[in-house]
Amino acid sequence: MGIVYSCDWEIETGKRILPPSPDVNIMPFEQASGHTIHTIASGPGFPEDLIHQALLTATYAAREYLIMTTPYFVPSDDLLHAICTAAQRGVDVSIILPRKNDSLLVGWASRAFFSELLAAGVKIYQFEGGLLHTKSVLVDGELSLVGTVNLDMRSLWLNFEITLVIDDTGFGADLAAVQDDYISRSRLLDARLWVKRPLWQRITERLFYFFSPLL
Structure with a gap:
Protein backbone atom coordinates (compact mmCIF):
# COMPACT_ATOMS: atom_id res chain seq x y z
CA MET A 1 0.00 0.00 0.00
CA GLY A 2 2.87 2.34 0.81
CA ILE A 3 4.45 1.70 -2.58
CA VAL A 4 1.16 2.42 -4.35
CA TYR A 5 0.83 5.69 -2.42
CA SER A 6 4.38 6.66 -3.41
CA CYS A 7 3.65 5.95 -7.07
CA ASP A 8 0.43 7.99 -7.00
CA TRP A 9 2.25 10.87 -5.30
CA GLU A 10 5.01 10.90 -7.89
CA ILE A 11 2.52 10.82 -10.79
CA GLU A 12 0.52 13.72 -9.35
CA THR A 13 3.35 15.92 -8.05
CA GLY A 14 6.44 14.81 -9.94
CA LYS A 15 8.20 14.33 -6.60
CA ARG A 16 9.53 10.95 -5.60
CA ILE A 17 9.12 9.68 -2.06
CA LEU A 18 10.07 6.22 -0.93
CA PRO A 19 8.21 4.34 1.79
CA PRO A 20 10.38 3.46 4.79
CA SER A 21 11.90 0.01 4.82
CA PRO A 22 9.92 -2.30 7.11
CA ASP A 23 11.68 -3.31 10.30
CA VAL A 24 9.28 -6.18 11.02
CA ASN A 25 7.76 -9.06 9.11
CA ILE A 26 5.48 -7.51 6.46
CA MET A 27 3.64 -10.75 5.76
CA PRO A 28 2.52 -12.08 9.18
CA PHE A 29 -0.95 -13.01 7.95
CA GLU A 30 0.36 -15.02 5.01
CA GLN A 31 2.90 -16.87 7.13
CA ALA A 32 0.47 -17.59 9.95
CA SER A 33 -2.48 -18.71 7.82
CA GLY A 34 -1.03 -19.90 4.55
CA HIS A 35 -3.40 -17.51 2.75
CA THR A 36 -2.48 -14.46 0.73
CA ILE A 37 -3.42 -10.82 0.26
CA HIS A 38 -2.53 -9.15 -3.04
CA THR A 39 -2.70 -5.42 -3.69
CA ILE A 40 -3.66 -4.44 -7.24
CA ALA A 41 -3.46 -0.82 -8.33
CA SER A 42 -4.57 0.73 -11.58
CA GLY A 43 -4.72 4.10 -13.29
CA PRO A 44 -2.42 6.37 -15.30
CA GLY A 45 1.16 5.24 -14.93
CA PHE A 46 0.26 1.67 -13.96
CA PRO A 47 0.14 -1.35 -16.29
CA GLU A 48 -3.20 -1.39 -18.09
CA ASP A 49 -6.08 -3.75 -17.43
CA LEU A 50 -4.82 -5.27 -14.15
CA ILE A 51 -7.99 -4.89 -12.09
CA HIS A 52 -10.18 -5.70 -15.07
CA GLN A 53 -8.27 -8.94 -15.60
CA ALA A 54 -8.49 -9.76 -11.89
CA LEU A 55 -12.28 -9.35 -12.02
CA LEU A 56 -12.52 -11.53 -15.11
CA THR A 57 -10.33 -14.22 -13.54
CA ALA A 58 -12.36 -14.21 -10.32
CA THR A 59 -15.64 -14.42 -12.23
CA TYR A 60 -14.51 -17.31 -14.41
CA ALA A 61 -13.08 -19.08 -11.34
CA ALA A 62 -16.47 -19.18 -9.57
CA ARG A 63 -17.87 -22.68 -9.18
CA GLU A 64 -20.64 -22.37 -6.57
CA TYR A 65 -21.60 -18.74 -6.10
CA LEU A 66 -20.55 -15.22 -6.97
CA ILE A 67 -21.78 -12.06 -5.21
CA MET A 68 -20.92 -8.62 -6.55
CA THR A 69 -21.71 -5.39 -4.70
CA THR A 70 -21.24 -2.03 -6.39
CA PRO A 71 -22.92 1.39 -6.49
CA TYR A 72 -22.18 1.84 -10.20
CA PHE A 73 -22.64 -0.98 -12.70
CA VAL A 74 -21.66 -0.25 -16.30
CA PRO A 75 -19.51 -3.29 -17.15
CA SER A 76 -17.29 -3.88 -20.14
CA ASP A 77 -18.50 -6.37 -22.75
CA ASP A 78 -15.95 -8.91 -21.49
CA LEU A 79 -17.05 -8.59 -17.87
CA LEU A 80 -20.74 -8.74 -18.77
CA HIS A 81 -20.08 -11.89 -20.79
CA ALA A 82 -18.13 -13.46 -17.92
CA ILE A 83 -20.94 -12.75 -15.44
CA CYS A 84 -23.64 -14.14 -17.73
CA THR A 85 -21.54 -17.18 -18.61
CA ALA A 86 -21.01 -17.95 -14.92
CA ALA A 87 -24.77 -17.94 -14.32
CA GLN A 88 -25.42 -20.07 -17.40
CA ARG A 89 -23.00 -22.75 -16.23
CA GLY A 90 -24.81 -23.10 -12.92
CA VAL A 91 -23.06 -20.61 -10.64
CA ASP A 92 -25.42 -18.76 -8.27
CA VAL A 93 -24.67 -15.18 -9.34
CA SER A 94 -26.01 -12.18 -7.42
CA ILE A 95 -25.43 -8.49 -8.02
CA ILE A 96 -26.34 -5.95 -5.32
CA LEU A 97 -26.99 -2.40 -6.54
CA PRO A 98 -28.60 0.66 -4.97
CA ARG A 99 -32.26 1.06 -5.92
CA LYS A 100 -31.79 4.82 -6.10
CA ASN A 101 -28.47 5.95 -7.54
CA ASP A 102 -26.82 9.29 -6.83
CA SER A 103 -25.85 9.45 -10.51
CA LEU A 104 -28.81 9.72 -12.87
CA LEU A 105 -26.68 8.83 -15.89
CA VAL A 106 -25.18 5.70 -14.34
CA GLY A 107 -28.50 4.62 -12.87
CA TRP A 108 -30.20 4.57 -16.27
CA ALA A 109 -27.17 3.10 -18.06
CA SER A 110 -27.01 0.25 -15.52
CA ARG A 111 -30.60 -0.74 -16.28
CA ALA A 112 -29.71 -1.26 -19.93
CA PHE A 113 -27.81 -4.41 -18.85
CA PHE A 114 -30.56 -5.89 -16.67
CA SER A 115 -32.42 -7.79 -19.39
CA GLU A 116 -29.33 -9.70 -20.51
CA LEU A 117 -28.36 -10.46 -16.91
CA LEU A 118 -31.84 -11.67 -15.96
CA ALA A 119 -32.08 -13.82 -19.09
CA ALA A 120 -28.82 -15.52 -18.09
CA GLY A 121 -30.16 -16.26 -14.60
CA VAL A 122 -28.35 -13.54 -12.64
CA LYS A 123 -30.14 -12.33 -9.50
CA ILE A 124 -30.28 -8.54 -9.23
CA TYR A 125 -30.91 -7.13 -5.76
CA GLN A 126 -31.83 -3.46 -5.46
CA PHE A 127 -30.70 -2.12 -2.09
CA GLU A 128 -33.32 0.03 -0.36
CA GLY A 129 -31.38 1.02 2.76
CA GLY A 130 -29.84 4.20 1.35
CA LEU A 131 -26.90 4.82 -0.94
CA LEU A 132 -24.90 1.63 -1.23
CA HIS A 133 -21.23 2.46 -1.68
CA THR A 134 -19.53 -0.88 -1.01
CA LYS A 135 -17.35 -2.33 -3.76
CA SER A 136 -16.79 -6.03 -3.23
CA VAL A 137 -16.76 -9.40 -4.96
CA LEU A 138 -16.99 -12.76 -3.18
CA VAL A 139 -16.23 -16.02 -4.97
CA ASP A 140 -17.27 -19.32 -3.37
CA GLY A 141 -16.82 -17.91 0.14
CA GLU A 142 -13.05 -18.00 -0.23
CA LEU A 143 -11.75 -15.38 -2.66
CA SER A 144 -12.64 -11.76 -1.89
CA LEU A 145 -11.98 -8.56 -3.80
CA VAL A 146 -12.54 -5.32 -1.90
CA GLY A 147 -11.40 -1.79 -2.60
CA THR A 148 -12.28 1.35 -4.50
CA VAL A 149 -13.20 -0.13 -7.87
CA ASN A 150 -16.71 0.31 -9.22
CA LEU A 151 -17.86 -2.02 -11.97
CA ASP A 152 -17.91 0.73 -14.57
CA MET A 153 -15.71 1.87 -17.42
CA ARG A 154 -14.22 4.86 -15.62
CA SER A 155 -13.07 2.80 -12.64
CA LEU A 156 -11.78 -0.06 -14.77
CA TRP A 157 -9.83 2.02 -17.28
CA LEU A 158 -9.31 5.65 -16.21
CA ASN A 159 -9.35 6.31 -12.47
CA PHE A 160 -6.67 5.68 -9.88
CA GLU A 161 -8.04 2.64 -8.04
CA ILE A 162 -6.84 -0.01 -5.63
CA THR A 163 -8.18 -3.47 -4.83
CA LEU A 199 -41.58 1.70 -23.49
CA TRP A 200 -40.29 5.12 -22.42
CA GLN A 201 -38.07 3.43 -19.81
CA ARG A 202 -36.62 1.09 -22.44
CA ILE A 203 -35.86 4.03 -24.72
CA THR A 204 -34.25 6.00 -21.89
CA GLU A 205 -32.09 3.02 -20.93
CA ARG A 206 -30.82 2.64 -24.48
CA LEU A 207 -30.09 6.35 -24.81
CA PHE A 208 -27.96 6.36 -21.68
CA TYR A 209 -26.36 3.05 -22.70
CA PHE A 210 -24.61 4.83 -25.58
CA PHE A 211 -22.76 6.94 -23.00
CA SER A 212 -21.60 3.87 -21.03
CA PRO A 213 -17.96 4.02 -22.28
CA LEU A 214 -17.72 7.47 -20.66
CA LEU A 215 -19.33 6.55 -17.33
Missing part, protein backbone atom coordinates in the same frame (compact mmCIF):
# COMPACT_ATOMS: atom_id res chain seq x y z
CA LEU A 164 -7.19 -6.07 -2.27
CA VAL A 165 -7.49 -9.69 -3.38
CA ILE A 166 -7.83 -11.84 -0.26
CA ASP A 167 -7.66 -15.63 -0.29
CA ASP A 168 -9.11 -16.54 3.10
CA THR A 169 -12.32 -18.31 4.13
CA GLY A 170 -12.52 -16.41 7.43
CA PHE A 171 -12.51 -13.06 5.70
CA GLY A 172 -14.89 -14.48 3.11
CA ALA A 173 -17.35 -15.46 5.85
CA ASP A 174 -17.25 -11.93 7.27
CA LEU A 175 -17.82 -10.42 3.83
CA ALA A 176 -20.66 -12.87 3.18
CA ALA A 177 -22.36 -11.71 6.39
CA VAL A 178 -22.17 -8.10 5.21
CA GLN A 179 -23.56 -9.02 1.80
CA ASP A 180 -26.37 -11.08 3.38
CA ASP A 181 -27.32 -8.00 5.40
CA TYR A 182 -27.46 -5.95 2.21
CA ILE A 183 -29.64 -8.59 0.55
CA SER A 184 -32.01 -8.62 3.53
CA ARG A 185 -32.56 -4.89 2.90
CA SER A 186 -32.94 -5.25 -0.85
CA ARG A 187 -35.68 -6.05 -3.32
CA LEU A 188 -35.07 -8.89 -5.77
CA LEU A 189 -35.79 -7.71 -9.30
CA ASP A 190 -38.59 -9.80 -10.83
CA ALA A 191 -37.77 -10.73 -14.43
CA ARG A 192 -41.47 -11.13 -15.27
CA LEU A 193 -42.21 -7.57 -14.18
CA TRP A 194 -39.05 -6.19 -15.75
CA VAL A 195 -40.07 -7.24 -19.26
CA LYS A 196 -43.35 -5.35 -18.79
CA ARG A 197 -41.73 -2.00 -17.99
CA PRO A 198 -42.98 0.96 -20.06
Whole structure:
Protein backbone atom coordinates (compact mmCIF):
# COMPACT_ATOMS: atom_id res chain seq x y z
CA MET A 1 0.00 0.00 0.00
CA GLY A 2 2.87 2.34 0.81
CA ILE A 3 4.45 1.70 -2.58
CA VAL A 4 1.16 2.42 -4.35
CA TYR A 5 0.83 5.69 -2.42
CA SER A 6 4.38 6.66 -3.41
CA CYS A 7 3.65 5.95 -7.07
CA ASP A 8 0.43 7.99 -7.00
CA TRP A 9 2.25 10.87 -5.30
CA GLU A 10 5.01 10.90 -7.89
CA ILE A 11 2.52 10.82 -10.79
CA GLU A 12 0.52 13.72 -9.35
CA THR A 13 3.35 15.92 -8.05
CA GLY A 14 6.44 14.81 -9.94
CA LYS A 15 8.20 14.33 -6.60
CA ARG A 16 9.53 10.95 -5.60
CA ILE A 17 9.12 9.68 -2.06
CA LEU A 18 10.07 6.22 -0.93
CA PRO A 19 8.21 4.34 1.79
CA PRO A 20 10.38 3.46 4.79
CA SER A 21 11.90 0.01 4.82
CA PRO A 22 9.92 -2.30 7.11
CA ASP A 23 11.68 -3.31 10.30
CA VAL A 24 9.28 -6.18 11.02
CA ASN A 25 7.76 -9.06 9.11
CA ILE A 26 5.48 -7.51 6.46
CA MET A 27 3.64 -10.75 5.76
CA PRO A 28 2.52 -12.08 9.18
CA PHE A 29 -0.95 -13.01 7.95
CA GLU A 30 0.36 -15.02 5.01
CA GLN A 31 2.90 -16.87 7.13
CA ALA A 32 0.47 -17.59 9.95
CA SER A 33 -2.48 -18.71 7.82
CA GLY A 34 -1.03 -19.90 4.55
CA HIS A 35 -3.40 -17.51 2.75
CA THR A 36 -2.48 -14.46 0.73
CA ILE A 37 -3.42 -10.82 0.26
CA HIS A 38 -2.53 -9.15 -3.04
CA THR A 39 -2.70 -5.42 -3.69
CA ILE A 40 -3.66 -4.44 -7.24
CA ALA A 41 -3.46 -0.82 -8.33
CA SER A 42 -4.57 0.73 -11.58
CA GLY A 43 -4.72 4.10 -13.29
CA PRO A 44 -2.42 6.37 -15.30
CA GLY A 45 1.16 5.24 -14.93
CA PHE A 46 0.26 1.67 -13.96
CA PRO A 47 0.14 -1.35 -16.29
CA GLU A 48 -3.20 -1.39 -18.09
CA ASP A 49 -6.08 -3.75 -17.43
CA LEU A 50 -4.82 -5.27 -14.15
CA ILE A 51 -7.99 -4.89 -12.09
CA HIS A 52 -10.18 -5.70 -15.07
CA GLN A 53 -8.27 -8.94 -15.60
CA ALA A 54 -8.49 -9.76 -11.89
CA LEU A 55 -12.28 -9.35 -12.02
CA LEU A 56 -12.52 -11.53 -15.11
CA THR A 57 -10.33 -14.22 -13.54
CA ALA A 58 -12.36 -14.21 -10.32
CA THR A 59 -15.64 -14.42 -12.23
CA TYR A 60 -14.51 -17.31 -14.41
CA ALA A 61 -13.08 -19.08 -11.34
CA ALA A 62 -16.47 -19.18 -9.57
CA ARG A 63 -17.87 -22.68 -9.18
CA GLU A 64 -20.64 -22.37 -6.57
CA TYR A 65 -21.60 -18.74 -6.10
CA LEU A 66 -20.55 -15.22 -6.97
CA ILE A 67 -21.78 -12.06 -5.21
CA MET A 68 -20.92 -8.62 -6.55
CA THR A 69 -21.71 -5.39 -4.70
CA THR A 70 -21.24 -2.03 -6.39
CA PRO A 71 -22.92 1.39 -6.49
CA TYR A 72 -22.18 1.84 -10.20
CA PHE A 73 -22.64 -0.98 -12.70
CA VAL A 74 -21.66 -0.25 -16.30
CA PRO A 75 -19.51 -3.29 -17.15
CA SER A 76 -17.29 -3.88 -20.14
CA ASP A 77 -18.50 -6.37 -22.75
CA ASP A 78 -15.95 -8.91 -21.49
CA LEU A 79 -17.05 -8.59 -17.87
CA LEU A 80 -20.74 -8.74 -18.77
CA HIS A 81 -20.08 -11.89 -20.79
CA ALA A 82 -18.13 -13.46 -17.92
CA ILE A 83 -20.94 -12.75 -15.44
CA CYS A 84 -23.64 -14.14 -17.73
CA THR A 85 -21.54 -17.18 -18.61
CA ALA A 86 -21.01 -17.95 -14.92
CA ALA A 87 -24.77 -17.94 -14.32
CA GLN A 88 -25.42 -20.07 -17.40
CA ARG A 89 -23.00 -22.75 -16.23
CA GLY A 90 -24.81 -23.10 -12.92
CA VAL A 91 -23.06 -20.61 -10.64
CA ASP A 92 -25.42 -18.76 -8.27
CA VAL A 93 -24.67 -15.18 -9.34
CA SER A 94 -26.01 -12.18 -7.42
CA ILE A 95 -25.43 -8.49 -8.02
CA ILE A 96 -26.34 -5.95 -5.32
CA LEU A 97 -26.99 -2.40 -6.54
CA PRO A 98 -28.60 0.66 -4.97
CA ARG A 99 -32.26 1.06 -5.92
CA LYS A 100 -31.79 4.82 -6.10
CA ASN A 101 -28.47 5.95 -7.54
CA ASP A 102 -26.82 9.29 -6.83
CA SER A 103 -25.85 9.45 -10.51
CA LEU A 104 -28.81 9.72 -12.87
CA LEU A 105 -26.68 8.83 -15.89
CA VAL A 106 -25.18 5.70 -14.34
CA GLY A 107 -28.50 4.62 -12.87
CA TRP A 108 -30.20 4.57 -16.27
CA ALA A 109 -27.17 3.10 -18.06
CA SER A 110 -27.01 0.25 -15.52
CA ARG A 111 -30.60 -0.74 -16.28
CA ALA A 112 -29.71 -1.26 -19.93
CA PHE A 113 -27.81 -4.41 -18.85
CA PHE A 114 -30.56 -5.89 -16.67
CA SER A 115 -32.42 -7.79 -19.39
CA GLU A 116 -29.33 -9.70 -20.51
CA LEU A 117 -28.36 -10.46 -16.91
CA LEU A 118 -31.84 -11.67 -15.96
CA ALA A 119 -32.08 -13.82 -19.09
CA ALA A 120 -28.82 -15.52 -18.09
CA GLY A 121 -30.16 -16.26 -14.60
CA VAL A 122 -28.35 -13.54 -12.64
CA LYS A 123 -30.14 -12.33 -9.50
CA ILE A 124 -30.28 -8.54 -9.23
CA TYR A 125 -30.91 -7.13 -5.76
CA GLN A 126 -31.83 -3.46 -5.46
CA PHE A 127 -30.70 -2.12 -2.09
CA GLU A 128 -33.32 0.03 -0.36
CA GLY A 129 -31.38 1.02 2.76
CA GLY A 130 -29.84 4.20 1.35
CA LEU A 131 -26.90 4.82 -0.94
CA LEU A 132 -24.90 1.63 -1.23
CA HIS A 133 -21.23 2.46 -1.68
CA THR A 134 -19.53 -0.88 -1.01
CA LYS A 135 -17.35 -2.33 -3.76
CA SER A 136 -16.79 -6.03 -3.23
CA VAL A 137 -16.76 -9.40 -4.96
CA LEU A 138 -16.99 -12.76 -3.18
CA VAL A 139 -16.23 -16.02 -4.97
CA ASP A 140 -17.27 -19.32 -3.37
CA GLY A 141 -16.82 -17.91 0.14
CA GLU A 142 -13.05 -18.00 -0.23
CA LEU A 143 -11.75 -15.38 -2.66
CA SER A 144 -12.64 -11.76 -1.89
CA LEU A 145 -11.98 -8.56 -3.80
CA VAL A 146 -12.54 -5.32 -1.90
CA GLY A 147 -11.40 -1.79 -2.60
CA THR A 148 -12.28 1.35 -4.50
CA VAL A 149 -13.20 -0.13 -7.87
CA ASN A 150 -16.71 0.31 -9.22
CA LEU A 151 -17.86 -2.02 -11.97
CA ASP A 152 -17.91 0.73 -14.57
CA MET A 153 -15.71 1.87 -17.42
CA ARG A 154 -14.22 4.86 -15.62
CA SER A 155 -13.07 2.80 -12.64
CA LEU A 156 -11.78 -0.06 -14.77
CA TRP A 157 -9.83 2.02 -17.28
CA LEU A 158 -9.31 5.65 -16.21
CA ASN A 159 -9.35 6.31 -12.47
CA PHE A 160 -6.67 5.68 -9.88
CA GLU A 161 -8.04 2.64 -8.04
CA ILE A 162 -6.84 -0.01 -5.63
CA THR A 163 -8.18 -3.47 -4.83
CA LEU A 164 -7.19 -6.07 -2.27
CA VAL A 165 -7.49 -9.69 -3.38
CA ILE A 166 -7.83 -11.84 -0.26
CA ASP A 167 -7.66 -15.63 -0.29
CA ASP A 168 -9.11 -16.54 3.10
CA THR A 169 -12.32 -18.31 4.13
CA GLY A 170 -12.52 -16.41 7.43
CA PHE A 171 -12.51 -13.06 5.70
CA GLY A 172 -14.89 -14.48 3.11
CA ALA A 173 -17.35 -15.46 5.85
CA ASP A 174 -17.25 -11.93 7.27
CA LEU A 175 -17.82 -10.42 3.83
CA ALA A 176 -20.66 -12.87 3.18
CA ALA A 177 -22.36 -11.71 6.39
CA VAL A 178 -22.17 -8.10 5.21
CA GLN A 179 -23.56 -9.02 1.80
CA ASP A 180 -26.37 -11.08 3.38
CA ASP A 181 -27.32 -8.00 5.40
CA TYR A 182 -27.46 -5.95 2.21
CA ILE A 183 -29.64 -8.59 0.55
CA SER A 184 -32.01 -8.62 3.53
CA ARG A 185 -32.56 -4.89 2.90
CA SER A 186 -32.94 -5.25 -0.85
CA ARG A 187 -35.68 -6.05 -3.32
CA LEU A 188 -35.07 -8.89 -5.77
CA LEU A 189 -35.79 -7.71 -9.30
CA ASP A 190 -38.59 -9.80 -10.83
CA ALA A 191 -37.77 -10.73 -14.43
CA ARG A 192 -41.47 -11.13 -15.27
CA LEU A 193 -42.21 -7.57 -14.18
CA TRP A 194 -39.05 -6.19 -15.75
CA VAL A 195 -40.07 -7.24 -19.26
CA LYS A 196 -43.35 -5.35 -18.79
CA ARG A 197 -41.73 -2.00 -17.99
CA PRO A 198 -42.98 0.96 -20.06
CA LEU A 199 -41.58 1.70 -23.49
CA TRP A 200 -40.29 5.12 -22.42
CA GLN A 201 -38.07 3.43 -19.81
CA ARG A 202 -36.62 1.09 -22.44
CA ILE A 203 -35.86 4.03 -24.72
CA THR A 204 -34.25 6.00 -21.89
CA GLU A 205 -32.09 3.02 -20.93
CA ARG A 206 -30.82 2.64 -24.48
CA LEU A 207 -30.09 6.35 -24.81
CA PHE A 208 -27.96 6.36 -21.68
CA TYR A 209 -26.36 3.05 -22.70
CA PHE A 210 -24.61 4.83 -25.58
CA PHE A 211 -22.76 6.94 -23.00
CA SER A 212 -21.60 3.87 -21.03
CA PRO A 213 -17.96 4.02 -22.28
CA LEU A 214 -17.72 7.47 -20.66
CA LEU A 215 -19.33 6.55 -17.33
